[in-house]
Amino acid sequence: MSDPKDKIKTFIIENFLFGNADGLNDDTSFLEEGIIDSTGVLELITYLEEEFSIKVEDEELIPENLDSINKVNAFLNKKAA
Amino acid sequence: MLIHNFLENSAARYPDKVAVIHDDQRVSYQQLNTWSDIFAAHLQAAGISKGERIALLLENSADYIIAYYAILKAGAVAAPINPNLKPDGLQYLLDDLEPSAIVASFKTERLLKATKLSHLGLKAIIIRTPKQKWAGTPHKALTFEEILTTHSTTPKKPIDLTPDNLASIIYTSGSTGEPKGVMLSHKNIVCNTNSICLSLGITALDIQMVVLPFFYVMGKSLLNTHIAAGGTVVLNNRFMYPASIVNQMIDEGVTSFSGVPSTFAYLLNRSPLASCRDRLTTLRYCSQAGGHMAKSLKLALRKALPSHTKIFIMYGATEAAARLTCLGSEDFESKMGSIGRPIPDVTLRILDALNQEAPDGAEGMLVASGPNIMMGYWKAPQDTARALTLSGYHTGDLGYCDEDGFFFVTGRKDGLLKVSGHRINPTEIEDFMMATDLLIEVAVIGIPDELKGNKLIALVVSKNESLNQQTLLEICAAGLPKHKLPAEIMTIAALPKNPNGKIDRMACLRTATNKTRS
Numbered sequence: 001m002s003d004p005k006d007k008i009k010t011f012i013i014e015n016f017l018f019g020n021a022d023g024l025n026d027d028t029s030f031l032e033e034g035i036i037d038s039t040g041v042l043e044l045i046t047y048l049e050e051e052f053s054i055k056v057e058d059e060e061l062i063p064e065n066l067d068s069i070n071k072v073n074a075f076l077n078k079k080a081a
Numbered sequence: 082m083l084i085h086n087f088l089e090n091s092a093a094r095y096p097d098k099v100a101v102i103h104d105d106q107r108v109s110y111q112q113l114n115t116w117s118d119i120f121a122a123h124l125q126a127a128g129i130s131k132g133e134r135i136a137l138l139l140e141n142s143a144d145y146i147i148a149y150y151a152i153l154k155a156g157a158v159a160a161p162i163n164p165n166l167k168p169d170g171l172q173y174l175l176d177d178l179e180p181s182a183i184v185a186s187f188k189t190e191r192l193l194k195a196t197k198l199s200h201l202g203l204k205a206i207i208i209r210t211p212k213q214k215w216a217g218t219p220h221k222a223l224t225f226e227e228i229l230t231t232h233s234t235t236p237k238k239p240i241d242l243t244p245d246n247l248a249s250i251i252y253t254s255g256s257t258g259e260p261k262g263v264m265l266s267h268k269n270i271v272c273n274t275n276s277i278c279l280s281l282g283i284t285a286l287d288i289q290m291v292v293l294p295f296f297y298v299m300g301k302s303l304l305n306t307h308i309a310a311g312g313t314v315v316l317n318n319r320f321m322y323p324a325s326i327v328n329q330m331i332d333e334g335v336t337s338f339s340g341v342p343s344t345f346a347y348l349l350n351r352s353p354l355a356s357c358r359d360r361l362t363t364l365r366y367c368s369q370a371g372g373h374m375a376k377s378l379k380l381a382l383r384k385a386l387p388s389h390t391k392i393f394i395m396y397g398a399t400e401a402a403a404r405l406t407c408l409g410s411e412d413f414e415s416k417m418g419s420i421g422r423p424i425p426d427v428t429l430r431i432l433d434a435l436n437q438e439a440p441d442g443a444e445g446m447l448v449a450s451g452p453n454i455m456m457g458y459w460k461a462p463q464d465t466a467r468a469l470t471l472s473g474y475h476t477g478d479l480g481y482c483d484e485d486g487f488f489f490v491t492g493r494k495d496g497l498l499k500v501s502g503h504r505i506n507p508t509e510i511e512d513f514m515m516a517t518d519l520l521i522e523v524a525v526i527g528i529p530d531e532l533k534g535n536k537l538i539a540l541v542v543s544k545n546e547s548l549n550q551q552t553l554l555e556i557c558a559a560g561l562p563k564h565k566l567p568a569e570i571m572t573i574a575a576l577p578k579n580p581n582g583k584i585d586r587m588a589c590l591r592t593a594t595n596k597t598r599s
Binding site: 031032033034036037040041042058059060061062063066067 | 164165188318319321322323324325351352353356563
């Protein structure tokens with residue numbers, strides 16, 4: 001499993017949904033569905049930085065970059081470019 | 082004067098002024114007041130009468146505010162509840178509260194459905210933008226949309242309310258581990274609202290950024306103070322993305338921001354606050370309450386904020402509806418570490434073990450009195466008798482008063498820990514972990530943490546040498562709210578004990594601290 005999207009999805013399911021992926025689509029808003037809270041965002045960022053060797057700058061900590069699997073994936077692509 | 086009179090008076094003075102901003106929604110005072118009148122009429126039509134409790138189980142929003150003031154206008158009692166609870170936690174509160182109605186949103190519908198409601202005799206469940214099906218259940222479910230777009234032909238009936246009537250029940254963690262409902266009267270909240278407005282100089286020109294939840298008494302005080310003054314509240318539930326908070330503060334010309342220590346730690350460490358310093362031209366002040374904030378954080382905050390932005394440190398308790406003291410910005414450095422002096426109408430004393438007032442500099446219990454002090458704990462007369470004596474409200478905090486009249490808190494009498502603004506009894510977490518049957522004994526202690534106030538560490542003695550710590554953490558994650566989860570589990574051979582055989586918590590703290598350092 002090397003696809004970043006799959007990795008992100010697995011991380012979300014294992015860490016915030018207790019293994020239950022019901023209702024989680026690639027464009028499901030983490031905020032709207034209450035999947036991730038403040039502490040959870042920190043955990044997500046730590047994971048992304050470690051797994052994908054990136055640095056999430058403070059001004060990049062916005063929902064447009066992090067609020068769904070698709071948005072995180074797009075953010076990672078932008079960082080890699 | 083009653084709490085909802087704040088809204089009515091401000092609506093009469095500033096009908097077209099924006100009272101609430103939430104995402105794209107802007108609600109004027111007149112709209113807010115009219116909608117809460119309509120909502121109150123619907124509550125009465127559903128059979129809600131004076132003194133009945135209504136649970137508020139939804140996130141900060143204009144609809145929350147409409148429902149809150151509507152409940153008060155209907156003469157009922159507003160009981161805000163944390164929407165992030167697990168079903169067991171919610172069940173306990175609902176069974177204790179025995180509400181006649183619940184106001185929820187689509188985010189808390191699943192939680193409600195997982196909770197047993199049939200024995201409560203609910204007269205109504207009102208849900209904001211529901212996604213679940215409620216038809217066919219025994220519960221009469223209405224939507225906000227149905228209520229607010231159907232103008233009731235029945236006007237709100239006048240209610241015979243006095244300032245001493247119960248207005249709100251706010252649950253807080255108790256020393257026994259079970260939450261206790263703090264009963265606040267209209268007078269308690271009105272008086273404290275006025276005191277806070279005076280202390281912080283809140284006026285109709287103020288625009289408050291609200292990131293704290295309304296179910297927390299400090300969050301609710303941000304609402305009531307600014308509605309009372311005719312100001313504006315900007316609701317932002319995206320604090321997990323602090324850059325968006327700072328951007329909105331600039332865009333909306335916010336004049337005040339309030340938080341607990343972890344709020345500021347996050348803002349300082351993970352947001353562009355410092356780099357936006359020159360753009361925060363309208364930020365008049367920041368206020369911090371909800372526990373002790375480390376000196377390093379206070380100094381970092383002072384450096385990051387514009388020089389014109391004042392910093393107020395405040396201290397209070399849910400039982401005080403919600404603030405007791407304020408450290409003015411002018412004393413920020415000279416009295417670093419102090420919680421300040423009592424706000425108007427509050428009397429604070431340091432009492433020794435004999436209930437006598439301690440001399441300046443001597444440590445004792447902080448005891449508060451004034452018209453803001455609670456009526457008591459809901460259905461808990463013994464707890465009430467312990468907390469409210471002839472001397473006043475025993476805060477449970479130890480401290481002293483210096484010769485200049487400034488108060489300092491030195492610790493908690495009962496060992497509760499504050500984590501991310503939540504008051505936590507470690508015993509509750511320990512009991513949960515023991516119930517897994519994986520452990521011989523456990524002590525949950527808190528190591529001071531700049532971000533959270535305290536970082537919870539569980540020192541465990543396992544039954545089996547091959548204890549899987551990850552499994553234990555997953556069990557905790559499934560059953561405990563996030564703020565009660567141990568950040569780390571440390572396995573040791575035996576917990577340190579006192580000569581009388583009780584667990585020595587100070588020694589546990591030393592052990593955990595040493596292990597963390599190594």
